Amino acid sequence: MENDGRTKPIPSLNKTSNVKTEKSEDLCLFRAKLGNKKISTVVHAKEVNKFHLAYAQVLKVNMDNLKKRERKTAETKFKSTHKAKKEY
Template sequence: MVLLERKQFLMELTRLFQKCQLSVSMFITLKKYDGRTKPIPRKGSVEGFEPSDNKCLLRATDGKKISTVVSSKEVNKFQMAYSNLLRANMDGLKKRDKKSKSKKSKAAQ
């Protein structure tokens, strides 16, 4: 897994979207990140570890993994750039058929 700066991550994510537009699926995950690089041992506890601030770990993969860490201070700026990127590249999604949904609900009754 490659840990990138935020601007580099957005550029690589744009490349992944262009590459995966027609043929390959890609996955994006977001989770809370406390700064640990190793798991907590089951027996015993790690005392004295206090995360300095809340962070998010954002990963994207299509076989090649890229990731970035965003701190709580920079999340608004990153979120704007990330949402613009998603809007620009998610044009191949299918619209939901409202008629089939209503037929399924009628059939269940």
């Protein structure tokens, strides 16, 4: 009997089930995307903290191009707005 969409399909006995056994470990999937490039990795649950530390270290090393923004003081804000008003 074919599955015509009206009846529930009967699972075959030779397929492996997705039931978790006691021997299997929990896994964590990490995904990252930058532009069009995508990467992913699977980490065992016991090694998640180790992975986070290594990942944070990689991010810190590659953040060398980030600079703090220069903030304007109250005087420079006043001078720049005052100049703009005088030019009109």
